[in-house]
Amino acid sequence: MIHLKIGKMKLDGNLVLAPMSDVTNLPFRLLCKKYGASLVYSEMVCSGGIVRRNAESMGRCLTSEDERPFGIQLLGSDAADLVNSAQILQERYNPDLFDINLGCPAQSVIKNGFGSALLKNPAMIGEIIEQLSSALDIPLTAKIRIMNSFDETLKIARIIEKSGAAAITVHGRTQKQGYSGKSSLEFIKGIKKELSIPVIANGDIYDEKTALEALEYTQCDGLMIGRAAIGNPYIFRRLSHYLSTGELLPPQAMDERLRDFYEYTALCRKYDMLGLNDLKLNAQYFTKGMDNIKSVRIEINKANDIDSVMGIIGGLE
Numbered sequence: 001m002i003h004l005k006i007g008k009m010k011l012d013g014n015l016v017l018a019p020m021s022d023v024t025n026l027p028f029r030l031l032c033k034k035y036g037a038s039l040v041y042s043e044m045v046c047s048g049g050i051v052r053r054n055a056e057s058m059g060r061c062l063t064s065e066d067e068r069p070f071g072i073q074l075l076g077s078d079a080a081d082l083v084n085s086a087q088i089l090q091e092r093y094n095p096d097l098f099d100i101n102l103g104c105p106a107q108s109v110i111k112n113g114f115g116s117a118l119l120k121n122p123a124m125i126g127e128i129i130e131q132l133s134s135a136l137d138i139p140l141t142a143k144i145r146i147m148n149s150f151d152e153t154l155k156i157a158r159i160i161e162k163s164g165a166a167a168i169t170v171h172g173r174t175q176k177q178g179y180s181g182k183s184s185l186e187f188i189k190g191i192k193k194e195l196s197i198p199v200i201a202n203g204d205i206y207d208e209k210t211a212l213e214a215l216e217y218t219q220c221d222g223l224m225i226g227r228a229a230i231g232n233p234y235i236f237r238r239l240s241h242y243l244s245t246g247e248l249l250p251p252q253a254m255d256e257r258l259r260d261f262y263e264y265t266a267l268c269r270k271y272d273m274l275g276l277n278d279l280k281l282n283a284q285y286f287t288k289g290m291d292n293i294k295s296v297r298i299e300i301n302k303a304n305d306i307d308s309v310m311g312i313i314g315g316l317e
């Protein structure tokens, strides 16, 4: 097992949960942590919302001691706002690190010049990282997508390193690719070779084989898992078991998957986060791939209240 080190922080492994909007809330992160994620990130939060103390934005950063180490991912392009928001969040939630989002390809994000739009302005990236890392006494990481050319990607990665980031995550897709096509391990490997800060590989890691291949091929310090963890936090146990022993675990039993779903809902209740839409989505995610699930999925879709969703899932036991 490789221990990822970010700044002075030594993690207990090297598997990281990706920040995912509307997915990686506190209850979900706690499940990933339970199964062996060594570092978890909040979904992206817009610095403008934090500076205005918007309740919804602040709520996305809710954390608990049980999930540490915990990182908050910031989204924005104004260095002063970003610093200000990080300080507000540090005072309220005391995270172990911050990440800056330089990869989101959503139209609503890039039209404001945030996320992957910043990749077109390396000087601004340098400015943001320099100001954030010198204002903070905890590590700052950055998450990028690749550019069309390797040299352009490397130039940005070098600026990120030089400006004070403690680690970088590289998703091997371009902004234009969105989530389609293949994530390039080749670009990630090239960046790892040239940088001295830890590099975390991201994109299309969804099972033991893809995890091992990404680690061996890129020689990266860590792996970040996104979509494969949705409704499947158990993936962290599978991957960490395989990477440390070479053994494949059997598929997670259906009753255990349902138990995870109940644990998720119990945590949502505990933290006052239980909402119908999120519950319906997670009921779908946690039952994905189960036998004869199609009619159940249709029922979940039609459900109008929380009790109905819980009743439908209860019927599967």
Ligand SMILES: Cc1cc2nc3c(=O)[nH]c(=O)nc-3n(C[C@H](O)[C@H](O)[C@H](O)COP(=O)(O)O)c2cc1C
Pocket: 018, 019, 020, 021, 022, 023, 043, 044, 073, 101, 102, 103, 104, 143, 171, 202, 203, 204, 205, 224, 225, 226, 227, 228
């Ligand atoms: C639903 C969803 C929401 C996402 N939200 C964010 C986000 O808030 N911040 C971010 O940096 N990336 C976000 N991403 C991108 C993931 O962090 C990750 O880079 C991408 O999904 C590739 O990794 P994967 O192949 O393991 O899913 C999101 C992806 C998905 C599918």
